[in-house]
Amino acid sequence: MKFYRIVTFVILILATSAYASQSNVVIYEQFDDIKVVAVINEKDIENSPKWHPGSEPLPLSVDDAIKAMHDFISQPKVIGSIEEIEIRTINDFPGNWHYLIKVAASETDSRQHEMYLVLMSGKVIPAFIEPESIK
Numbered sequence: 001m002k003f004y005r006i007v008t009f010v011i012l013i014l015a016t017s018a019y020a021s022q023s024n025v026v027i028y029e030q031f032d033d034i035k036v037v038a039v040i041n042e043k044d045i046e047n048s049p050k051w052h053p054g055s056e057p058l059p060l061s062v063d064d065a066i067k068a069m070h071d072f073i074s075q076p077k078v079i080g081s082i083e084e085i086e087i088r089t090i091n092d093f094p095g096n097w098h099y100l101i102k103v104a105a106s107e108t109d110s111r112q113h114e115m116y117l118v119l120m121s122g123k124v125i126p127a128f129i130e131p132e133s134i135k
Helices: 002-020 042-046 061-073
Strands: 022-033 034-041 081-089 097-104 113-121 124-129
Touching: 022 042, 022 081, 022 097, 034 042, 034 113, 061 081, 061 097, 061 124, 081 113
Parallel strands: none
Antiparallel strands: 022 034, 034 124, 081 097, 097 113, 113 124
């Protein structure tokens, strides 16, 4: 019985250290008057195709990025129209780019927004909108 406790403890230690070794990258973006923050696993960035403008086509088209975003969003949720799409580099990762998509949170209220980052691999990361500071 004591042997099983030791094995369980060792497995727990190994699993915890493996999870802790995953590093995340925090991305800060300014989109018009909105400040956006997203947390991306570094492996997701490294596994995403690189793009060098002018020398090769985009690895993920705008249509594919929009489709990936729609597939990511749960079906019962209704979102409004896409208001803006930009393509941006990922700082500290040369050749890695992402789409930044600004969507109206509902069809009736265009003042509320949701933001999504779409890597060139098609992986979608929801972004957090920083609240405006109180003056």
